Every structure is written in structure tokens, then in C-alpha cells.
Amino acid sequence: MLKPFYQDVFVEAGCDEAGRGCYAGPVFAAAVILPKDFYHPVLNDSKQLTYEQRATLKVYIEEKAIAYSVAMIDNEEIDTINILKASFKAMHAALDSLLIRPELLLIDGNRFTSYGKTAHHCIVKGDGIYASIAAASILAKTYRDSYMEQLHESFPHYNWKSNKGYGTLEHRKAIDEHGLCKYHRRSFNILPSQIEMAF
Numbered sequence: 001m002l003k004p005f006y007q008d009v010f011v012e013a014g015c016d017e018a019g020r021g022c023y024a025g026p027v028f029a030a031a032v033i034l035p036k037d038f039y040h041p042v043l044n045d046s047k048q049l050t051y052e053q054r055a056t057l058k059v060y061i062e063e064k065a066i067a068y069s070v071a072m073i074d075n076e077e078i079d080t081i082n083i084l085k086a087s088f089k090a091m092h093a094a095l096d097s098l099l100i101r102p103e104l105l106l107i108d109g110n111r112f113t114s115y116g117k118t119a120h121h122c123i124v125k126g127d128g129i130y131a132s133i134a135a136a137s138i139l140a141k142t143y144r145d146s147y148m149e150q151l152h153e154s155f156p157h158y159n160w161k162s163n164k165g166y167g168t169l170e171h172r173k174a175i176d177e178h179g180l181c182k183y184h185r186r187s188f189n190i191l192p193s194q195i196e197m198a199f
Contacts, residue, residue: 002128002130003129003130003131004039005131005132006106006121006130007104008036010103010104011033011100011101011104012033012102012104012106012132013033013104013105013136014032014106014126014131014133014134015029015030015091015094015095015133016030016107016108016136017029017030017087017108017140018046018140019164020087022166022185023167023188023190024160024165024171024181024183024184025147025151025164025165026074026075026078026144026147027072027073027078027087027144028070028140028141028143028144028147029070029071029091029094029136029140030069030094030136030137030138030139031068031069031095031097031102032061032065032132033065033067033100034135035064035066038064038135042057043057043138044127044128046127046134046140047137047141054138054142055142057135058139061135061138062139065135067100068135069095070094070143071090071093071096071097072090072093073089073090075183077089079187083187083188085113088112095115102118104118104119104120106120106123106126106133107120108125108127108136109122110124144164149161149164151183155181155183157178158171158175158178158181159174167190172190175191
């Protein structure tokens with residue numbers, strides 16, 4: 001069972017990202033502040049849940065959260081500043097948009113660039129430990145999945161509807177056949193010899 005809070009004195013927000021290891025598309029991040037009585041029996045790290053469970057939880061989290069926000073950094077900026085900095089920038093952008101200012105941040109992972117003077121704790125695999133981080137992981141994941149499904153309509157041969165831009169065998173074969181498109185992350189050196197598609 002997930003822990004409801006890290007502490008009970010300060011207003012805390014959980015933060016997580018989705019899409020950091022993808023070959024294509026943006027990285028998304030979410031920040032979530034949950035009420036003291038928040039509970040859902042299925043809530044867990046988004047990677048441990050089914051597509052349907054994440055969809056159900058997305059609606060529940062958005063209804064019950066005290067505040068939440070989702071932000072993205074596109075593939076061009078990822079290539080410019082690198083994926084780690086882009087992930088932190090997306091988290092900062094999500095925090096900027098929260099209607100309530102958190103006093104403590106719970107960050108999934110082992111590194112983070114400080115958000116102003118707000119205290120933070122980095123927690124490895126935190127999305128499987130704290131409810132607010134799990135909620136953030138679900139929002140980041142569901143929003144990103146939806147975005148990649150929209151991109152799929154323009155570039156169906158990569159099947160982003162299914163692989164969401166990750167480097168699956170299917171995706172790699174499609175890149176080998178069709179080349180890279182404008183949504184691929186060039187800094188990842190996926191296939192350096194590939195020529196950009198004529199789109």
C-alpha cells in the first residue's frame with residue numbers, strides 16, 4: 001500500500017515525468033497535491049497499471065486532487081538542452097502552473113534541479129512508494145500517451161498509437177524503412193545514418 005504523505009506539516013506535491021527514454025515525441029511531467037483523505041485501491045506506479053486502469057485513475061485524480069498540473073517539453077528542446085534538463089524543466093513548468101504553492105516537493109528519481117527555494121526530496125522508485133508521486137506518474141503518462149496517439153494519425157507507419165515513441169523492435173524497423181521524422185529526438189543518435197523523411 002502506498003504511503004499517503006512524506007510528512008503532515010507542509011503542503012507537499014508529488015512530481016514525476018513520462019517519456020524520458022523515448023525515441024520520439026516530448027517528455028511530459030506532472031505535479032499533484034492530494035488531500036489528506038485521498039485513496040484509491042488501484043493507485044500505483046503507472047508502469048504497473050493497465051491502460052484502462054490509468055484512464056480511470058486519471059479522471060479520479062483530476063476530480064479529487066487539491067491541485068494538479070501537466071507540462072511538456074518538445075523533442076526539439078530535448079535535443080537542445082538534453083533529456084535530463086528537459087525532464088526537470090517540464091517538472092518546473094508543471095509546478096509553475098499549480099494553483100496552490102507546495103511547500104515540499106517529492107521527486108521521483110535520484111536527481112532534481114531545485115525549484116526556487118522550495119524544499120525537495122528525491123525518492124528512487126517513489127512512484128511505487130508515495131501516493132502523490134504515483135498520481136503524478138499517472139497524469140504524465142496518460143497525457144503523453146494521448147499526445148502520441150494524436151501524432152500517430154500523421155505518422156501511422158511508426159505505430160506510435162501502440163509503442164508511444166519508445167524504441168520497440170517495431171519502431172526501430174519503421175525508422176530503418178522510413179527514416180526519422182520531425183518528432184524524433186536527434187540527440188539520441190537512434191540511427192545516425194538515417195535521412196529525414198520528406199514531410
